Amino acid sequence: MIFENALVLGPEGLSAQSLAVLDGVICDETDARSFDLSGYWIMPGLIDVHGDGFERHLAPRRGALRDLGQGLMSADAELAANGITTATLAQFYSWEGGMRGPEFARRFLEALKTADLLTDTRVQLRFETHLLADYSAFEELVAEFDVPYVVFNDHIPHDALAKGKRPPRHTGQALKSGRSPEAHLTLLQELHGRSEQVPEALKALAARLTARGVRLGSHDDDTPDVRAGFQAMGIAISEFPESLETAEAANANGAEVILGAPNVVRGGSHSGKVSAAEVIAAGHCHALASDYHYPALKQAVFRLVDDGVLTLEKAWSLVSSGPAKLLGLTDRGTLEEGQRADLVILNPETRRIEATLVNGQFSHLTGGVAARFLG
The missing domain is CATH 3.20.20.140 (Metal-dependent hydrolases)
Structure with missing residues (x-):
């Protein structure tokens, strides 16, 4: 998976960047299906x-x-x-x-x-x-x-x-x-x-x-x-x-x-x-x-x-x-390259966690993020 257009939390704060996940690990890039997460935050x-x-x-x-x-x-x-x-x-x-x-x-x-x-x-x-x-x-x-x-x-x-x-x-x-x-x-x-x-x-x-x-x-x-x-x-x-x-x-x-x-x-x-x-x-x-x-x-x-x-x-x-x-x-x-893909996708307006990934697998998926993944 590639997550596009979200703000990703790093040591210096939130920044716009894509985040790729391959075989349960965060990677630099991958040839995979991308998902538009504009309006969302991705956090460790x-x-x-x-x-x-x-x-x-x-x-x-x-x-x-x-x-x-x-x-x-x-x-x-x-x-x-x-x-x-x-x-x-x-x-x-x-x-x-x-x-x-x-x-x-x-x-x-x-x-x-x-x-x-x-x-x-x-x-x-x-x-x-x-x-x-x-x-x-x-x-x-x-x-x-x-x-x-x-x-x-x-x-x-x-x-x-x-x-x-x-x-x-x-x-x-x-x-x-x-x-x-x-x-x-x-x-x-x-x-x-x-x-x-x-x-x-x-x-x-x-x-x-x-x-x-x-x-x-x-x-x-x-x-x-x-x-x-x-x-x-x-x-x-x-x-x-x-x-x-x-x-x-x-x-x-x-x-x-x-x-x-x-x-x-x-x-x-x-x-x-x-x-x-x-x-x-x-x-x-x-x-x-x-x-x-x-x-x-x-x-x-x-x-x-x-x-x-x-x-x-x-x-x-x-x-x-x-x-x-x-x-x-x-x-x-952290969300650095090579780390496990343990992350959450958060709606900053409601502060609700709409998706949780553990080792690259969804353990929780709901709301607008679910609609984007299933649409």
Whole structure:
């Protein structure tokens, strides 16, 4: 295919040029059918480094969906409609149980392994650091499914437990986990009581995973000291740092910082943490993640542009070339010759993505672009 008369996004912004695709790769020219895309923009495909919006497709109601493969196909369609050509599905391995428990993590990985998806779909396992008894089983799971990316979480409500109190929303979380409130509280107290053992155990686990070539990150770093501790373990990705100072410290120490696109779209954190736009304006962000809402990636780009925080090319790099570099994917993220033909065709008037191509194949096609291709 040859796309003619569109504006194509490059490092210096939008420019009028033709773009050819041959055998799934962007090339200089090819003898093929051409399509007039005047009035449209062609942009690099969006690369999502962390998203758990797929959960609602796997369980629209608790326990109601048994065929995870069909749920993943539904998530695939949503990814494509939002211009996401490479997706990283962030699956929990947590004491929280249910869809976030170890058993479901295995079911999810088994389903993903055999799913027929159009989006280039990868996995990130989010491991709760205080599950000391699960370290060996977790490592075996990572090895069995060749998991490329692990992020460490600590969602235990330590403050409440240290004061001998029941954590907020405890009963609801217990029911989601399939435990009684009393059993759930006992588990949390036991995990909290092992806190002093975690740093050394985690350091050793991180070293073993690094030796396997697994990419490692930390989640919700709340202080520069916490981030420095992870950095000392070789954990060089900081997801959603909670303050400007933490993001600044992470960046200064060579870590790559991921922020949530929904935070940008909302104009601030829903939980009272640092504004992502503030961190981006300070130059401490390498990639945006969809987090819990896939449409937020594209929305965040235009919010940053409309608010004058970044130019279009700089903002789009946070959802394309920046994430590609962070994930070690050298074959995508830009529209240069020789790169994979992962791209989106966008209507600049409506800002709707009307076509998504993954490796040169359509995963999404609608609206005026569909009419031009099918006419």
